[in-house]
Amino acid sequence: MPRNPITARALAVQTLRQIDQRRGFSNRILAEHFERHPDLERRERGLTTTLVYGVLRHRGRLDALIDAAAARPKALSARAREIARVAVFELRELQHPPHAAISQALGLATALDPSGGLARPLHAILAAIDREGAAFDARLATGKPLDVLANRWSIPRWLAGRWLAHLGPDLALARARALAEPPAVELRVDLSRTTAEDVAAALREADPKAFVEQLPDQPQALRVRGGGELVRHPLHERGLFSIQALGAQRAALALAPCPEEHVLDACAGMGTKSLQLAELMRRRGRLVAADASEVRLGEHAGLRRRGELDGPEFTFTTVVADLAAPEPQPGVDDTTYDAVLLDAPCTGLGNLARHPELRATVQFDDIAACADLQRRLLDRCRARVKPGGRLVYAVCSLEPEEGPRLVRATCDAGGFTLEHEETWTPEAHHTDGFYLARLRPA
Known part of the structure:
Protein backbone atom coordinates (compact mmCIF):
# COMPACT_ATOMS: atom_id res chain seq x y z
CA MET A 1 0.00 0.00 0.00
CA PRO A 2 1.27 3.54 -0.70
CA ARG A 3 2.40 5.56 2.27
CA ASN A 4 0.15 8.27 3.60
CA PRO A 5 1.38 11.63 2.31
CA ILE A 6 3.19 13.74 4.86
CA THR A 7 1.33 16.74 6.22
CA ALA A 8 2.65 20.30 6.36
CA ARG A 9 2.75 20.21 10.16
CA ALA A 10 4.65 16.91 10.31
CA LEU A 11 7.15 18.15 7.73
CA ALA A 12 7.56 21.42 9.65
CA VAL A 13 8.39 19.51 12.84
CA GLN A 14 10.91 17.32 10.98
CA THR A 15 12.54 20.35 9.40
CA LEU A 16 12.74 22.28 12.66
CA ARG A 17 14.34 19.32 14.42
CA GLN A 18 16.94 19.07 11.65
CA ILE A 19 17.71 22.79 11.80
CA ASP A 20 18.21 22.51 15.55
CA GLN A 21 20.35 19.37 15.37
CA ARG A 22 22.49 20.42 12.42
CA ARG A 23 22.55 24.13 13.29
CA GLY A 24 22.27 24.74 9.57
CA PHE A 25 20.67 27.36 7.35
CA SER A 26 16.90 27.08 7.39
CA ASN A 27 16.41 27.69 3.67
CA ARG A 28 18.80 24.89 2.67
CA ILE A 29 17.40 22.32 5.09
CA LEU A 30 13.82 23.21 4.12
CA ALA A 31 14.76 22.83 0.44
CA GLU A 32 16.23 19.38 1.17
CA HIS A 33 12.96 18.29 2.80
CA PHE A 34 10.91 19.58 -0.13
CA GLU A 35 13.16 17.61 -2.51
CA ARG A 36 12.32 14.44 -0.55
CA HIS A 37 8.59 15.17 -0.96
CA PRO A 38 8.22 16.39 -4.57
CA ASP A 39 4.49 15.54 -4.65
CA LEU A 40 3.64 17.88 -1.76
CA GLU A 41 0.97 20.29 -2.96
CA ARG A 42 1.82 23.96 -3.31
CA ARG A 43 -0.58 24.91 -0.49
CA GLU A 44 1.10 22.40 1.85
CA ARG A 45 4.55 23.62 0.85
CA GLY A 46 3.45 27.17 1.63
CA LEU A 47 2.07 26.20 5.04
CA THR A 48 5.24 24.25 5.87
CA THR A 49 7.36 27.27 5.01
CA THR A 50 5.16 29.57 7.09
CA LEU A 51 5.33 27.25 10.09
CA VAL A 52 9.09 26.69 9.93
CA TYR A 53 10.04 30.34 9.61
CA GLY A 54 7.35 31.49 12.01
CA VAL A 55 8.45 29.13 14.76
CA LEU A 56 12.09 30.16 14.27
CA ARG A 57 11.21 33.88 14.45
CA HIS A 58 9.05 33.48 17.56
CA ARG A 59 10.81 30.60 19.28
CA GLY A 60 11.69 32.45 22.48
CA ARG A 61 8.12 33.69 22.86
CA LEU A 62 6.65 30.26 22.05
CA ASP A 63 8.84 28.61 24.66
CA ALA A 64 7.85 31.22 27.24
CA LEU A 65 4.17 30.50 26.53
CA ILE A 66 4.69 26.74 26.70
CA ASP A 67 6.61 27.02 29.97
CA ALA A 68 3.88 29.21 31.47
CA ALA A 69 1.20 26.67 30.56
CA ALA A 70 3.07 23.42 31.31
CA ALA A 71 2.90 21.68 34.68
CA ARG A 72 6.42 20.30 34.16
CA PRO A 73 8.15 22.25 31.36
CA LYS A 74 11.51 20.48 31.75
CA ALA A 75 9.83 17.10 31.30
CA LEU A 76 8.89 17.87 27.68
CA SER A 77 11.05 16.03 25.17
CA ALA A 78 12.67 17.96 22.31
CA ARG A 79 10.23 16.45 19.79
CA ALA A 80 7.20 17.20 22.00
CA ARG A 81 8.33 20.79 22.44
CA GLU A 82 8.74 21.18 18.67
CA ILE A 83 5.20 19.91 18.11
CA ALA A 84 3.98 22.32 20.77
CA ARG A 85 5.83 25.26 19.22
CA VAL A 86 4.18 24.64 15.84
CA ALA A 87 0.72 24.41 17.39
CA VAL A 88 1.19 27.47 19.63
CA PHE A 89 2.43 29.49 16.65
CA GLU A 90 -0.75 28.51 14.80
CA LEU A 91 -2.91 29.50 17.75
CA ARG A 92 -1.26 32.79 18.67
CA GLU A 93 0.19 34.13 15.44
CA LEU A 94 -1.78 32.58 12.58
CA GLN A 95 -5.09 32.53 14.48
CA HIS A 96 -5.92 29.09 13.06
CA PRO A 97 -9.05 27.42 14.48
CA PRO A 98 -8.07 25.85 17.82
CA HIS A 99 -9.65 22.47 17.03
CA ALA A 100 -7.54 22.16 13.87
CA ALA A 101 -4.22 23.22 15.40
CA ILE A 102 -4.70 21.15 18.57
CA SER A 103 -6.02 18.01 16.87
CA GLN A 104 -3.17 18.02 14.35
CA ALA A 105 -0.60 18.39 17.14
CA LEU A 106 -2.17 15.57 19.14
CA GLY A 107 -2.18 13.38 16.04
CA LEU A 108 1.57 13.91 15.64
CA ALA A 109 2.11 13.19 19.33
CA THR A 110 0.03 10.02 19.21
CA ALA A 111 1.93 8.78 16.18
CA LEU A 112 5.13 9.08 18.20
CA ASP A 113 3.64 7.59 21.38
CA PRO A 114 0.40 5.60 20.88
CA SER A 115 0.10 5.16 24.66
CA GLY A 116 -0.98 8.79 25.00
CA GLY A 117 1.86 9.65 27.35
CA LEU A 118 2.95 12.43 25.01
CA ALA A 119 -0.47 13.62 23.88
CA ARG A 120 -2.00 14.13 27.35
CA PRO A 121 0.41 16.81 28.65
CA LEU A 122 0.51 18.38 25.20
CA HIS A 123 -3.28 18.67 25.18
CA ALA A 124 -3.23 20.36 28.59
CA ILE A 125 -0.62 22.89 27.44
CA LEU A 126 -2.42 23.75 24.21
CA ALA A 127 -5.81 23.99 25.87
CA ALA A 128 -4.40 26.43 28.44
CA ILE A 129 -2.82 28.57 25.73
CA ASP A 130 -6.06 28.51 23.74
CA ARG A 131 -7.89 29.86 26.81
CA GLU A 132 -5.27 32.23 28.22
CA GLY A 133 -2.87 32.94 25.35
CA ALA A 134 -3.78 36.61 25.05
CA ALA A 135 -3.19 37.14 28.78
CA PHE A 136 0.11 35.22 28.59
CA ASP A 137 1.28 37.38 25.68
CA ALA A 138 0.24 40.57 27.47
CA ARG A 139 2.43 39.63 30.43
CA LEU A 140 5.38 38.90 28.12
CA ALA A 141 5.00 42.38 26.58
CA THR A 142 5.31 44.19 29.91
CA GLY A 143 8.18 44.63 32.32
CA LYS A 144 11.83 45.47 31.80
CA PRO A 145 12.84 46.12 28.17
CA LEU A 146 15.41 43.31 28.29
CA ASP A 147 12.73 40.81 29.34
CA VAL A 148 10.30 42.08 26.71
CA LEU A 149 12.87 41.80 23.94
CA ALA A 150 13.81 38.27 25.00
CA ASN A 151 10.42 36.83 25.95
CA ARG A 152 7.94 38.64 23.69
CA TRP A 153 10.13 39.28 20.66
CA SER A 154 12.49 36.28 20.82
CA ILE A 155 15.74 38.27 20.70
CA PRO A 156 18.62 36.44 22.45
CA ARG A 157 19.32 38.13 25.78
CA TRP A 158 22.95 38.88 24.98
CA LEU A 159 21.91 40.61 21.74
CA ALA A 160 18.97 42.38 23.38
CA GLY A 161 21.36 43.86 25.94
CA ARG A 162 23.62 45.18 23.16
CA TRP A 163 20.69 46.75 21.33
CA LEU A 164 19.47 48.48 24.47
CA ALA A 165 22.95 49.90 25.06
CA HIS A 166 23.46 51.03 21.44
CA LEU A 167 19.93 51.98 20.38
CA GLY A 168 17.87 52.65 23.49
CA PRO A 169 14.63 50.83 24.35
CA ASP A 170 12.31 52.44 21.79
CA LEU A 171 14.50 51.75 18.76
CA ALA A 172 15.50 48.32 20.05
CA LEU A 173 11.83 47.33 20.36
CA ALA A 174 11.06 48.75 16.92
CA ARG A 175 13.86 46.64 15.43
CA ALA A 176 12.67 43.53 17.24
CA ARG A 177 9.10 44.02 16.00
CA ALA A 178 10.29 44.53 12.43
CA LEU A 179 12.39 41.35 12.56
CA ALA A 180 9.37 39.36 13.77
CA GLU A 181 7.49 40.11 10.53
CA PRO A 182 7.70 37.71 7.57
CA PRO A 183 9.87 39.53 5.02
CA ALA A 184 8.83 40.10 1.45
CA VAL A 185 10.81 38.48 -1.34
CA GLU A 186 13.00 41.15 -2.93
CA LEU A 187 14.16 40.90 -6.51
CA ARG A 188 16.80 42.55 -8.65
CA VAL A 189 15.85 42.99 -12.30
CA ASP A 190 18.51 42.83 -15.01
CA LEU A 191 17.83 46.23 -16.56
CA SER A 192 20.34 45.52 -19.32
CA ARG A 193 17.92 42.95 -20.77
CA THR A 194 14.41 43.85 -19.56
CA THR A 195 12.47 46.34 -17.44
CA ALA A 196 11.07 46.18 -13.93
CA GLU A 197 7.61 46.91 -15.36
CA ASP A 198 7.77 43.88 -17.69
CA VAL A 199 8.97 41.56 -14.93
CA ALA A 200 6.28 42.84 -12.54
CA ALA A 201 3.61 42.24 -15.19
CA ALA A 202 4.87 38.69 -15.81
CA LEU A 203 4.80 37.89 -12.09
CA ARG A 204 1.24 39.20 -11.74
CA GLU A 205 0.15 37.21 -14.78
CA ALA A 206 1.66 34.01 -13.35
CA ASP A 207 -0.05 34.59 -9.99
CA PRO A 208 -2.85 37.20 -9.95
CA LYS A 209 -2.91 37.05 -6.14
CA ALA A 210 0.73 38.13 -5.88
CA PHE A 211 1.46 41.61 -4.58
CA VAL A 212 4.30 43.10 -6.66
CA GLU A 213 5.65 46.52 -5.71
CA GLN A 214 8.10 48.70 -7.61
CA LEU A 215 10.36 50.88 -5.47
CA PRO A 216 10.87 54.47 -6.66
CA ASP A 217 14.34 54.85 -5.14
CA GLN A 218 15.64 51.55 -6.59
CA PRO A 219 14.57 51.23 -10.23
CA GLN A 220 15.99 47.71 -10.60
CA ALA A 221 14.22 46.34 -7.49
CA LEU A 222 10.86 44.68 -6.94
CA ARG A 223 9.24 43.58 -3.68
CA VAL A 224 6.92 40.57 -3.90
CA ARG A 225 4.52 38.92 -1.49
CA GLY A 226 2.58 35.77 -2.26
CA GLY A 227 4.24 35.05 -5.58
CA GLY A 228 5.01 31.39 -4.90
CA GLU A 229 8.42 29.83 -5.48
CA LEU A 230 9.96 32.48 -7.70
CA VAL A 231 13.15 30.47 -8.35
CA ARG A 232 10.96 28.29 -10.58
CA HIS A 233 9.68 31.19 -12.67
CA PRO A 234 10.91 31.13 -16.31
CA LEU A 235 12.25 34.69 -16.06
CA HIS A 236 14.43 33.64 -13.11
CA GLU A 237 15.69 30.68 -15.08
CA ARG A 238 16.66 33.08 -17.89
CA GLY A 239 18.41 35.38 -15.42
CA LEU A 240 16.11 38.31 -16.04
CA PHE A 241 15.60 38.65 -12.31
CA SER A 242 17.47 37.38 -9.27
CA ILE A 243 16.37 37.05 -5.65
CA GLN A 244 18.39 39.55 -3.63
CA ALA A 245 17.55 41.71 -0.61
CA LEU A 246 17.39 45.47 -1.12
CA GLY A 247 20.35 46.28 1.10
CA ALA A 248 22.47 43.62 -0.57
CA GLN A 249 21.68 45.14 -3.97
CA ARG A 250 23.18 48.43 -2.80
CA ALA A 251 26.73 47.11 -2.49
CA ALA A 252 27.30 46.63 -6.23
CA LEU A 253 25.46 49.88 -6.95
CA ALA A 254 27.79 51.72 -4.56
CA LEU A 255 30.81 50.18 -6.28
Missing part, protein backbone atom coordinates in the same frame (compact mmCIF):
# COMPACT_ATOMS: atom_id res chain seq x y z
CA ALA A 256 29.36 51.30 -9.65
CA PRO A 257 31.56 49.16 -11.93
CA CYS A 258 31.87 50.48 -15.46
CA PRO A 259 32.24 48.74 -18.81
CA GLU A 260 35.86 47.87 -19.67
CA GLU A 261 36.96 47.88 -16.02
CA HIS A 262 38.79 45.09 -14.19
CA VAL A 263 36.68 44.15 -11.16
CA LEU A 264 37.17 41.74 -8.24
CA ASP A 265 34.29 40.17 -6.31
CA ALA A 266 36.41 39.21 -3.33
CA CYS A 267 33.98 36.92 -1.42
CA ALA A 268 31.71 35.93 -4.26
CA GLY A 269 29.84 33.11 -2.55
CA MET A 270 27.19 31.65 -4.86
CA GLY A 271 27.45 34.59 -7.19
CA THR A 272 24.35 36.76 -6.83
CA LYS A 273 26.46 39.92 -6.62
CA SER A 274 28.84 38.65 -9.31
CA LEU A 275 25.92 38.57 -11.74
CA GLN A 276 24.85 42.04 -10.63
CA LEU A 277 28.37 43.36 -11.26
CA ALA A 278 28.34 41.85 -14.75
CA GLU A 279 24.99 43.51 -15.45
CA LEU A 280 26.28 46.90 -14.33
CA MET A 281 29.39 46.42 -16.48
CA ARG A 282 27.10 45.76 -19.46
CA ARG A 283 29.05 42.50 -19.88
CA ARG A 284 32.12 44.36 -21.08
CA GLY A 285 35.40 44.12 -19.21
CA ARG A 286 36.94 41.58 -16.83
CA LEU A 287 35.36 40.21 -13.66
CA VAL A 288 37.11 37.87 -11.22
CA ALA A 289 34.89 36.06 -8.68
CA ALA A 290 36.94 34.64 -5.82
CA ASP A 291 35.83 32.58 -2.84
CA ALA A 292 37.42 30.18 -0.38
CA SER A 293 34.71 27.57 -1.04
CA GLU A 294 34.91 25.49 -4.19
CA VAL A 295 31.35 24.29 -3.48
CA ARG A 296 29.95 27.83 -3.51
CA LEU A 297 31.86 28.68 -6.67
CA GLY A 298 30.38 25.58 -8.28
CA GLU A 299 27.08 27.46 -8.44
CA HIS A 300 28.66 29.91 -10.89
CA ALA A 301 28.30 27.48 -13.81
CA GLY A 302 24.53 27.96 -13.72
CA LEU A 303 25.04 31.65 -13.08
CA ARG A 304 27.14 31.97 -16.23
CA ARG A 305 24.34 30.40 -18.26
CA ARG A 306 21.51 32.39 -16.62
CA GLY A 307 23.36 35.65 -16.98
CA GLU A 308 24.67 35.09 -20.52
CA LEU A 309 28.19 35.87 -19.31
CA ASP A 310 30.11 34.21 -22.15
CA GLY A 311 30.13 37.19 -24.51
CA PRO A 312 33.04 38.26 -26.72
CA GLU A 313 33.67 41.46 -24.76
CA PHE A 314 33.46 39.98 -21.27
CA THR A 315 35.85 37.77 -19.35
CA PHE A 316 34.36 36.10 -16.27
CA THR A 317 36.77 34.04 -14.17
CA THR A 318 36.16 32.12 -10.93
CA VAL A 319 39.06 31.44 -8.58
CA VAL A 320 39.19 29.35 -5.41
CA ALA A 321 41.20 31.59 -3.09
CA ASP A 322 41.40 32.47 0.60
CA LEU A 323 41.71 36.22 0.41
CA ALA A 324 42.28 36.51 4.16
CA ALA A 325 45.52 34.54 3.86
CA PRO A 326 48.80 36.51 4.02
CA GLU A 327 50.39 34.62 1.13
CA PRO A 328 49.66 35.57 -2.51
CA GLN A 329 46.62 33.95 -4.09
CA PRO A 330 47.23 32.85 -7.72
CA GLY A 331 44.57 34.10 -10.11
CA VAL A 332 43.75 37.04 -7.87
CA ASP A 333 46.99 38.70 -6.85
CA ASP A 334 48.50 38.72 -10.35
CA THR A 335 47.25 42.28 -10.80
CA THR A 336 45.35 45.12 -9.14
CA TYR A 337 41.77 46.17 -9.85
CA ASP A 338 39.78 49.24 -10.75
CA ALA A 339 37.06 48.17 -8.31
CA VAL A 340 36.89 45.61 -5.49
CA LEU A 341 33.70 44.42 -3.80
CA LEU A 342 34.19 42.82 -0.37
CA ASP A 343 30.86 41.46 0.84
CA ALA A 344 32.50 39.94 3.89
CA PRO A 345 31.49 36.89 5.92
CA CYS A 346 29.66 38.14 9.02
CA THR A 347 27.35 37.12 11.83
CA GLY A 348 24.30 37.84 9.66
CA LEU A 349 22.55 39.51 12.59
CA GLY A 350 20.80 41.91 10.22
CA ASN A 351 19.03 38.88 8.72
CA LEU A 352 17.08 37.64 11.75
CA ALA A 353 13.80 37.81 9.82
CA ARG A 354 14.98 36.02 6.67
CA HIS A 355 17.33 33.64 8.52
CA PRO A 356 15.67 33.39 11.94
CA GLU A 357 17.70 30.32 12.91
CA LEU A 358 20.56 32.75 13.58
CA ARG A 359 18.74 33.78 16.77
CA ALA A 360 19.80 30.42 18.20
CA THR A 361 23.09 29.72 16.41
CA VAL A 362 24.98 33.06 16.63
CA GLN A 363 26.69 33.75 19.95
CA PHE A 364 28.30 36.85 21.43
CA ASP A 365 31.86 35.62 20.73
CA ASP A 366 31.04 35.26 17.04
CA ILE A 367 31.04 39.05 16.65
CA ALA A 368 34.72 39.35 17.63
CA ALA A 369 35.66 36.32 15.51
CA CYS A 370 33.91 37.75 12.45
CA ALA A 371 35.41 41.20 13.02
CA ASP A 372 38.90 39.70 13.09
CA LEU A 373 38.32 37.88 9.78
CA GLN A 374 36.75 41.01 8.26
CA ARG A 375 39.75 43.12 9.30
CA ARG A 376 42.16 40.70 7.63
CA LEU A 377 40.06 40.56 4.47
CA LEU A 378 39.80 44.35 4.35
CA ASP A 379 43.55 44.74 4.80
CA ARG A 380 44.26 42.28 1.97
CA CYS A 381 41.67 43.81 -0.35
CA ARG A 382 43.04 47.32 0.13
CA ALA A 383 46.29 46.13 -1.42
CA ARG A 384 44.43 44.92 -4.49
CA VAL A 385 42.96 48.33 -5.44
CA LYS A 386 44.63 50.42 -8.15
CA PRO A 387 45.49 54.07 -7.46
CA GLY A 388 42.31 55.97 -8.27
CA GLY A 389 40.20 52.84 -7.82
CA ARG A 390 37.64 52.09 -5.14
CA LEU A 391 36.70 49.43 -2.63
CA VAL A 392 33.24 48.70 -1.24
CA TYR A 393 33.01 46.84 2.05
CA ALA A 394 29.62 45.37 3.01
CA VAL A 395 28.07 43.14 5.67
CA CYS A 396 24.53 41.98 6.47
CA SER A 397 25.03 42.92 10.12
CA LEU A 398 24.28 46.09 12.06
CA GLU A 399 26.73 45.38 14.89
CA PRO A 400 29.24 48.27 15.13
CA GLU A 401 32.31 46.02 15.36
CA GLU A 402 31.50 44.53 11.96
CA GLY A 403 30.63 47.81 10.27
CA PRO A 404 31.40 51.47 11.01
CA ARG A 405 33.86 50.79 13.84
CA LEU A 406 35.94 48.47 11.64
CA VAL A 407 35.85 50.83 8.65
CA ARG A 408 36.91 53.84 10.70
CA ALA A 409 39.82 51.89 12.19
CA THR A 410 40.89 50.96 8.65
CA CYS A 411 40.80 54.57 7.51
CA ASP A 412 42.60 55.76 10.65
CA ALA A 413 45.41 53.34 9.79
CA GLY A 414 46.07 55.45 6.66
CA GLY A 415 46.09 54.88 2.94
CA PHE A 416 42.31 55.02 2.37
CA THR A 417 39.55 57.54 2.97
CA LEU A 418 35.86 56.94 3.58
CA GLU A 419 33.91 58.38 0.65
CA HIS A 420 30.41 57.06 1.31
CA GLU A 421 28.53 54.78 3.70
CA GLU A 422 24.96 53.49 4.02
CA THR A 423 23.02 51.64 6.66
CA TRP A 424 19.76 49.84 5.92
CA THR A 425 17.69 48.80 8.93
CA PRO A 426 14.61 46.59 9.30
CA GLU A 427 12.70 49.23 11.25
CA ALA A 428 13.37 52.10 8.82
CA HIS A 429 13.51 50.34 5.44
CA HIS A 430 11.42 47.18 5.99
CA THR A 431 14.23 44.97 4.72
CA ASP A 432 17.29 43.15 6.06
CA GLY A 433 19.86 45.03 8.09
CA PHE A 434 22.84 45.93 5.91
CA TYR A 435 25.90 48.16 6.13
CA LEU A 436 28.27 49.29 3.38
CA ALA A 437 31.14 51.74 2.96
CA ARG A 438 33.00 52.90 -0.16
CA LEU A 439 36.70 53.62 0.33
CA ARG A 440 39.20 55.35 -1.97
CA PRO A 441 42.99 55.26 -1.90
CA ALA A 442 44.19 58.44 -0.20
